[in-house]
Amino acid sequence: MKHTKQLKSSDIISFYIDYVLKNNSKPSSVYVFTKENNFEETLFYQYFGSFEAIENAIFNTFFENTITTLDKSTDYQTFNARNKLLSFYYTFFENLTANRSYVVATLHSKKLDLKKINALSSLKTSFTNYIDTPIDLKQKNIVQIQQKSIKETAWLQLLITLKFWLDDSSANFEKTDIFIEKSVNTSFDLIDSTPLKSIIDFGKFLYKEKMNIN
Template sequence: MAKKKNITDTKLISFYMDYVLTHNHAPKTVYAFAKDNNFDEADFYKNYASFDALEKSIFKVFFYNSIEILEKSEEYQHFDARNKLLSFYFTFFENLTANRSYVVYALKDKGMKSLSSLSELRHAFKKYIDMLDIETLDIKEPRIVKIQDFSKQESFWIQFMMIMKFWLDDTSPSFEKTDIFIEKSVHAGFDLMDIKPLKSVIDLGKFIFKEKMQ
């Protein structure tokens, strides 16, 4: 009898992706999946509660693999928020391209309605957007700050999903049209969020108010 394999979450993901691409559906049971890949069923549950949980983790792994690559770059560390986000998108979609068959299965063949597969990615991405320290209006009211932060996260998540959809439908060589779409989307997004003109208007209003009060 062959010795049972030592299992990790990375190996489980690899086994799972290979299975669904070979059979075009998820494994029927954890027992059968473990038996086919020669590991103990209990080892699966040490890492994931279900196949759904495993599937959700795959896109989060793609995300953190991309971040790990970027953080090794000294150049990336000195980028502003706009160029950090551009670098992230290019790196992330390179990772997706390397796993395109699985991503198409998970998101396109099953329908974009299966966005539950992206729930953990969404959480990680929104935290990343917060860490970019994208400039917003300096308003001290906590409720306004909370609304601003939420709007910023959701706006960039929508942008991310638009790029994902474009990439899924892209038929250009090396997905070069997606690269163009990424650049145009990021620049347009940051240009729309440019608060400098609005800050000037607010500063003028403060000055006028101060002068009138005196």
């Protein structure tokens, strides 16, 4: 029986996640996907042009849910840039952990270079805009560094953390929390031109975990 109510984009996203988790792969076609979920193919195209567009929307939703949570926190509004970014990371990876099976199915099993995965393109845009405006990493001692370079570096750092999280098998992903703290602190200490202790501390952690981040 066809769905009689008007489906929302969030409904189609839920159908898609469920399909991927059940079949360990994306649907072979939009026709197959809509047929299995009992709604018209034309309705799919009202919201999405392709499965790639859905995947982009899913990862961007993780970002939007993170920002919504942070905006509700009065403490977050008073944080400096370092603590705002730490709060973002912890909250963002909580959202990913709540959907880990889907994220792993989409990213980890394919063993692709995360920088080249199209499903992350909308997330990249949202995150780099976040770095550029609300986080505001511009400081007087780095005024000659182009903001574009800062955003690209911040995005690479997020990808490295995502790879670490995908490979993390520690209880409650405690090692990822440590990785976040050390990597964010190192980044800000580099900006503040007092990096040595943090770099050594972060290097020791990476060596201990034998992390391959290439």
